[in-house]
C-alpha cells in the first residue's frame with residue numbers, strides 16, 4: 001500500500017519542531033506501525049537524511065516503550081493496542097497519517113517522537129518499597145487474597161507505563177497511571193503497611209512533576225492500551241483523601257502529609 | 260487544620276474541595292427549586308414561603324438570622340468552589356504548553372468540556388438574578404415582600420425569561436458533569452454505585468433544569484398571572 005506520512009521532526013528539546021511530509025510506497029498491510037517507521041528510516045538513511053527517532057523495545061505490546069499520537073489518538077485508532085501492535089491493515093490504501101509525540105510539560109521532547117518519561121520513574125520511586133518479604137517465592141496460600149481483589153489488582157497491574165493516558169488527557173493529567181500504580185499494591189494485603197504513605201508521596205511527586213488535574217473526561221481510559229478503568233482514579237481519590245486525614249506521620253523520615 | 264491545608268495545596272485535594280462545595284451549592288439549587296415551585300400555589304402561599312425563609316427558626320433565631328447563616332455558608336462554598344476551579348484550571352493549562360495538531364476525543368461529553376465557561380456563565384447569571392429578585396435593581400417593578408409579583412413582573416418580559424431558560428440549561432449541563440464528577444472525586448465508585456452514577460447525574464440535572472424552566476414558561480404561557 002501507499003501512504004503519506006506527516007511526521008513531527010524536532011532536533012532537540014530546545015529547538016522548535018515541525019511536521020515533515022513523506023511519501024511511502026510498498027508498505028505491506030502486515031507491517032506494524034513501527035515497521036513502517038523502520039521502512040521510512042531505511043529510505044532516509046539511504047538518502048543520507050536523519051532518521052526519525054522513536055522509542056520502542058519489546059514490539060509485542062508489553063513493555064510500554066513505544067508511544068506516539070497517530071491521527072489524533074495515542075497509539076493510533078485501535079482500542080487496546082500499542083503502536084507496535086498496530087497493523088497497517090487497519091488503515092485504508094493511500095491513507096494520510098499524522099504522527100506526533102506525547103505532548104505534556106512533564107514529558108519534554110528529547111527528539112522527534114521520543115519524549116522523556118522519567119517523571120513516571122520518579123513517581124514510582126516516591127511510592128517506595130513494600131515491607132513484604134521478597135526473595136524466595138512464598139507459599140502461595142500463606143496470605144489469602146479474595147478473588148475479586150486479586151482480579152482488580154491484576155487489572156491495575158496491567159499498566160505498562162507508556163504514558164498514553166497523559167497524552168490523551170485534555171489536561172495532561174497522570175491520574176490514571178498513578179491510580180493504577182497505587183491500586184495494584186493498595187488492593188493486596190502485602191501493600192497495606194505503606195498504603196497511606198505511598199499514595200501521599202506518589203501524588204505529591206505527580207503534582208511536582210507538572211502534570212495537570214483530572215477533570216473526569218475519561219479520555220485516558222479510552223486511550224489506554226491495557227484498558228485500565230477510571231474506577232481506579234476514584235479509588236485513588238478515596239485513598240488519598242483518607243490518607244490525608246488518617247495517616248499518622250511515622251517517627252523517621254519527613255511526613256508527606258505536611259507537604 | 261494542618262491536614263485541610265495540605266489538601267488545599269494539592270490539585271487532587273482541590274478537586275475534593277470543589278466536589279464538597281459543589282455539593283453544598285447543589286443542595287441549595289434543589290432546595291431553591293422546591294421552594295420556587297410553590298409559585299404554582301398562588302401569590303399568598305408563595306409570599307408566605309418567602310416570608311417563612313426569614314422567620315424560620317423562631318424563637319431561637321431572630322428575623323433573618325438563619326437566612327444569613329445560610330447565605331454565608333453559600334458564599335463560602337462559592338468562593339471555595341471558584342478558587343479551587345481556578346487552581347485546577349491553571350495547573351492543567353500549564354501542563355501542556357505545546358498543543359497537538361489534532362487530538363480526537365471519544366469519552367468526554369459536551370458537559371465536561373464546558374465546565375469552565377459554564378461555571379462563569381452561571382456566576383454571571385446569579386449576579387443578575389440577585390439584582391433582579393433580591394436587590395430589585397433590575398426588576399421592572401420591585402415590591403419588597405411581594406415576591407410573587409416580582410417574579411411575574413420579570414418573567415412577563417420574554418427576553419428575561421429567555422435568559423433564565425438559557426441559564427437553566429447551562430446549569431443543567433454543569434450539574435450533570437458536576438454530580439458524576441463529584442462522586443468520582445469522592446471515590447464513590449464501588450458497586451453498585453458505579454452502575455447508577457451516570458444515570459443519577461443525568462436525572463437530577465434534567466429535573467433541576469426542567470423544574471426551574473417550568474416557571475418562566477408558565478408565566479409566558481399565561482398559566483401564572
Ligand code: HEM
Nearest residue numbers: 291295309312330388392393406410423430471472474475
Ligand atoms: C426559574 C428559576 C428561578 C426563580 C423563579 C428564582 C426566584 C428567586 C427569588 C424570587 C429569589 C428571592 C427570594 C427572596 O428574597 O425571598 C431568589 C433568590 C436567589 N436565587 Fe433564585 N430563582 C431561580 C433560579 C435560581 C438558580 C438556578 C440559582 C442558582 C444557581 C438561584 C440562586 C439564587 C440565589 C443565590 C438567591 C439569593 C438567596 C438570598 O436571598 O440570599 N436561583 N430566586
Ligand code: FES
Nearest residue numbers: 057059064066084
Ligand atoms: S514496544 Fe513494547 S509496548 Fe510497544
